[in-house]
Amino acid sequence: MPFKLRLARTLRRWHARIGFAALIFFVLIAVTGVALNHGAALGLDSRYVHAEWVARWYGIRQEQPQQAYRTESHLLVAANGRWLLDGSPTGEKMPRPLGLVEMGDLLVVGGESSLHVYRGDGALVDRLDGYALPGFPLKAIGTGGGELVVQTPDGPFSSADVLSWRPGAPKVVAWSIPTPLAASDREAYARRLAPAISLQRILLDLHSGRFLGRFGPLFFDVVAIFLTILALSGAWMFLAPRLRR
Amino acid sequence: MPRRLLILVLGLCAAAQALGEVYQTPEAFVAEVFGTAPAPRVLWLTRELQAGAAAILDHPPANLRQRYWSDGAKSVWILEDIGKEELITAGFVISQGRLDHVRVLAYRESRGQEVRDPSFLKQFAGAGLAQGDRLDRGIDGISGATLSVHAMERMSRLALYFDRASRN
Numbered sequence: 001m002p003f004k005l006r007l008a009r010t011l012r013r014w015h016a017r018i019g020f021a022a023l024i025f026f027v028l029i030a031v032t033g034v035a036l037n038h039g040a041a042l043g044l045d046s047r048y049v050h051a052e053w054v055a056r057w058y059g060i061r062q063e064q065p066q067q068a069y070r071t072e073s074h075l076l077v078a079a080n081g082r083w084l085l086d087g088s089p090t091g092e093k094m095p096r097p098l099g100l101v102e103m104g105d106l107l108v109v110g111g112e113s114s115l116h117v118y119r120g121d122g123a124l125v126d127r128l129d130g131y132a133l134p135g136f137p138l139k140a141i142g143t144g145g146g147e148l149v150v151q152t153p154d155g156p157f158s159s160a161d162v163l164s165w166r167p168g169a170p171k172v173v174a175w176s177i178p179t180p181l182a183a184s185d186r187e188a189y190a191r192r193l194a195p196a197i198s199l200q201r202i203l204l205d206l207h208s209g210r211f212l213g214r215f216g217p218l219f220f221d222v223v224a225i226f227l228t229i230l231a232l233s234g235a236w237m238f239l240a241p242r243l244r245r
Numbered sequence: 246m247p248r249r250l251l252i253l254v255l256g257l258c259a260a261a262q263a264l265g266e267v268y269q270t271p272e273a274f275v276a277e278v279f280g281t282a283p284a285p286r287v288l289w290l291t292r293e294l295q296a297g298a299a300a301i302l303d304h305p306p307a308n309l310r311q312r313y314w315s316d317g318a319k320s321v322w323i324l325e326d327i328g329k330e331e332l333i334t335a336g337f338v339i340s341q342g343r344l345d346h347v348r349v350l351a352y353r354e355s356r357g358q359e360v361r362d363p364s365f366l367k368q369f370a371g372a373g374l375a376q377g378d379r380l381d382r383g384i385d386g387i388s389g390a391t392l393s394v395h396a397m398e399r400m401s402r403l404a405l406y407f408d409r410a411s412r413n
Contacts, residue, residue, distance in 0.1 A: 037368055040392070117310075125309045130284075131272035131313070163312065164284050 008240065013235045018226050025223045032207040036200070044200035048092055050082075054202070055195040057211075064190040067178035074107055074120075074240035076100040077181070080195040083109070088122050092196050099141040099176025103148055109164060110141035110150065110176070112130035116160050126162065134165040151175075251301075263378065267334075267351040268361065271323045274336040274350055275314050278321050285312045288411045297410075301378055301402045302326065311407055320411065322404040328354045328393035335397065337404035342402060343373045357390030360397050369397075374405045 019026075035042060055062055065079040076085050078097050083090045085107070095111030106125060107118040113136055114129040132223075135152025142149045147158040149169045156169035181189065205211040209220030275282040283364045288311045290298060298306040307325075314321040322337045331353035338345040348362035359365060368384050375381035380402060386394045 040329060076263065119309065123309055126287075126312070127308065131270055161287075163287060 004240075008237065011233045011237060015230060015237065017208035018230055022223055022226045022230075025220070026227065028205060029220075029223070029243050035203055037202055039203075044203065044222060045198055046159070047199040048196035049199055049202060050194045050196050052191070052194045054221055060195045060197070060198060062190065062195055063194060064186050065181060066186065067180050068185075069097060069109075069176055071100055071102040071107070071176075074100065074102060076109060077189045077193070079193040082169065082193045084189065084192060085118065085122055087191075090116070090118070090122065090124070098138060098230050099178075101141055101148060101174075102141045103143060103146070103162070107161065108141065108148055112137040115141070115148075115150070115162065126163065132163075134159075134167075140175050142173045144173035149173045149175075155240045159172055176222060248345055260285075265270060266353075266358075269336075269348065269350045271326065271334070271336065271350060274323070274348060275321050278319065278336075278338050279314065279316055283314050283316055285314055286411075287312055288407055290357075294407075294410055297378065297406055298403060301406060302399055313407065315411070320408050323350070324400040324404055326396045326400050326403075328357060328360075328390075328396045330354065333360070333400075334397050335400050338400060339404060339408040342405070342409065343371055344369045344405065346370055347397070347401060352393075354393060357393035358391050359385070359387045360393045363395075369401055372401065372405075374402065374409065378402055378406055380405075 003190060035044065039045065040054075052062065060085040067079045068156045069076040074086055076083060076097060077182045078084070080092065083095050083097065094116075095114060098110040098112065100107065100109050105120055107116070107120065109116045113133070114127060115133065115138070116127050117125040119125055120223045133152075134150065134157035135154045138150050138152060142151075144158070147160050147170060148162055149156055149158050155166040155167060157167055158169050158175070203213065205216075209216035209218075209223075269277075272282060290306060290309050290311065295306060295309070304413070312323070319338055319340045322339065323334065324337065325332045325334045327333070332351075333349060333353070334351035336348045336350050338347070347366045349366070352358050352361055365385075365387060368382075369380075372380045372382050380398060384394065384398055
């Protein structure tokens with residue numbers, strides 16, 4: 001058998017073998033690549049995956065909620081940068097809460113550097129931080145005389161509308177303090193408050209191979225070499241007969 | 246892998262954050278416009294206003310109430326929107342239903358800072374709302390900062406839309 005024919009057969013055979021063996025990875029790279037290319041339009045950076053096993057896979061230590069903030073009719077539990085307000089998640093990357101108070105139809109959750117104001121149904125009304133706060137860091141929040149009261153390093157400040165502040169506080173202030181959670185509740189809430197990992201990051205790690213661990217990128221380097229071999233062998237098989245003519 | 250990867254990602258995030266810059270605080274901007282800052286007011290976003298804001302922003306507004314400052318003649322709106330991945334904070338001064346001037350107060354993206362150049366921002370001066378709550382003039386884009394330019398346009402429209410609603 002002539003050498004060129006043997007070479008062509010060998011090339012074709014290995015072209016098929018490599019193509020089949022790496023099929024899953026090629027599809028994975030292609031799909032994740034297309035998704036990442038349109039990441040902004042797909043809102044990948046604002047979508048999160050909440051799964052205990054994904055967090056474990058990434059080595060993210062899962063925090064178990066130990067305490068809750070309660071008002072007469074509302075409950076806030078927080079862990080892993082997430083809040084459950086009356087059982088509903090309120091968003092991602094939330095600060096550690098300092099307290100929860102109820103002011104008429106509004107609920108206010110205080111953090112060290114922000115106040116989140118919610119309607120009774122959980123809709124976010126306003127978020128106050130920086131210049132909108134009377135001081136930093138906030139140390140505690142409470143209510144007194146129908147006003148919201150925040151404790152700052154410069155003393156307490158009060159607000160009737162969670163908008164404008166006056167120095168000082170009413171004589172009697174009910175500061176929001178946490179209450180411990182029962183062990184069974186801690187586990188139940190921990191499942192619902194699993195750490196969030198952005199979909200964009202997961203796709204990026206799948207695309208680069210980092211999702212598979214330390215040797216993932218090296219493995220994907222091999223896949224890339226396979227892809228190069230496929231392209232070259234494909235080109236050879238396409239061009240060689242035409243060049244011979 | 247995961248721990249090192251996490252450290253790498255956190256490091257990159259920290260570096261990206263460091264690139265973000267606050268040029269002027271909102272309170273300084275408000276004080277500059279009014280001399281002494283008046284007490285803030287709020288515009289409550291009714292369902293109709295929420296729908297209008299969502300149509301302008303291409304996403305629902307983050308809050309149900311919007312703070313602003315006004316002395317009767319001028320109003321100041323501090324708004325935030327995402328350019329590509331990070332929030333841009335901008336201040337809008339509106340007088341008689343038209344933009345008096347616009348300033349980028351904080352820019353957190355790694356690229357596209359050109360939107361804070363006065364030569365770009367002066368295009369907004371005098372702009373008002375036309376039919377469909379669009380700006381009544383075209384804004385020239387900036388190569389490499391397209392998404393930030395779009396964010397600035399959206400926020401300008403929103404500020405004018407809110408100003409109109411606050412006066413009704």
